[in-house]
Amino acid sequence: GGIITQTPKFLIGQEGQKLTLKCQQNFNHDTMYWYRQDSGKGLRLIYYSITENDLQKGDLSEGYDASREKKSSFSLTVTSAQKNEMAVFLCASSTGTGDYAEQFFGPGTRLTVL
Amino acid sequence: GEQVEQRPPHLSVREGDSAVITCTYTDPNSYYFFWYKQEPGASLQLLMKVFSSTEINEGQGFTVLLNKKDKRLSLNLTAAHPGDSAAYFCAVSAHYGNEKITFGAGTKLTIKP
Numbered sequence: 001g002g003i004i005t006q007t008p009k010f011l012i013g014q015e016g017q018k019l020t021l022k023c024q025q026n027f028n029h030d031t032m033y034w035y036r037q038d039s040g041k042g043l044r045l046i047y048y049s050i051t052e053n054d055l056q057k058g059d060l061s062e063g064y065d066a067s068r069e070k071k072s073s074f075s076l077t078v079t080s081a082q083k084n085e086m087a088v089f090l091c092a093s094s095t096g097t098g099d100y101a102e103q104f105f106g107p108g109t110r111l112t113v114l
Numbered sequence: 115g116e117q118v119e120q121r122p123p124h125l126s127v128r129e130g131d132s133a134v135i136t137c138t139y140t141d142p143n144s145y146y147f148f149w150y151k152q153e154p155g156a157s158l159q160l161l162m163k164v165f166s167s168t169e170i171n172e173g174q175g176f177t178v179l180l181n182k183k184d185k186r187l188s189l190n191l192t193a194a195h196p197g198d199s200a201a202y203f204c205a206v207s208a209h210y211g212n213e214k215i216t217f218g219a220g221t222k223l224t225i226k227p
Contacts, residue, residue: 104160
């Protein structure tokens with residue numbers, strides 16, 4: 001088994017501020033993901049990474065940067081926080097291939113923009 | 115790209131009743147299908163998975179059915195109990211380069227006593 005940790009659990013920022021969310025996994029998974037979940041809604045993919053130093057844009061990448069510093073960690077930066085992007089940000093990881101393609105999710109970071 | 119439509123967005127049933135959530139997808143190359151459960155305030159947990167080659171899976175009081183001809187995936191709950199109250203999300207992945215999974219918008223299931 002393994003675990004995905006996300007820090008911080010709650011993030012409060014000012015409008016226009018640059019904010020960074022962090023994710024660590026010890027599954028030794030190759031692929032990691034960042035999703036945004038707005039209240040009562042589904043998941044929208046922001047970025048994903050299939051290996052260390054790789055970066056792939058999702059459907060919602062504008063306004064965000066990401067960095068896969070090493071295999072176990074994947075960080076997301078909100079470049080200029082806006083009030084309409086208050087949401088829960090979920091990190092996930094998977095082996096990325098075949099029968100084990102399911103994703104395992106972290107507990108989330110709840111972003112509030114003042 | 116893949117489009118996944120999930121219905122209904124909200125579903126309320128009485129304890130002991132059955133419930134069905136359905137997803138339709140567009141990519142005929144879709145091969146891996148997942149259902150996730152998200153309890154209030156919690157993250158997503160994998161509930162069940164089914165592959166294009168198997169088409170059916172059962173467990174934990176749920177049955178997952180895949181109709182490849184209609185490109186339809188369903189989650190069937192045979193006898194609801196209060197612990198089933200949660201949001202449920204389908205997710206679909208292609209057979210090739212399947213790092214990217216497309217999620218449905220979710221169904222909020224409420225079980226009434």
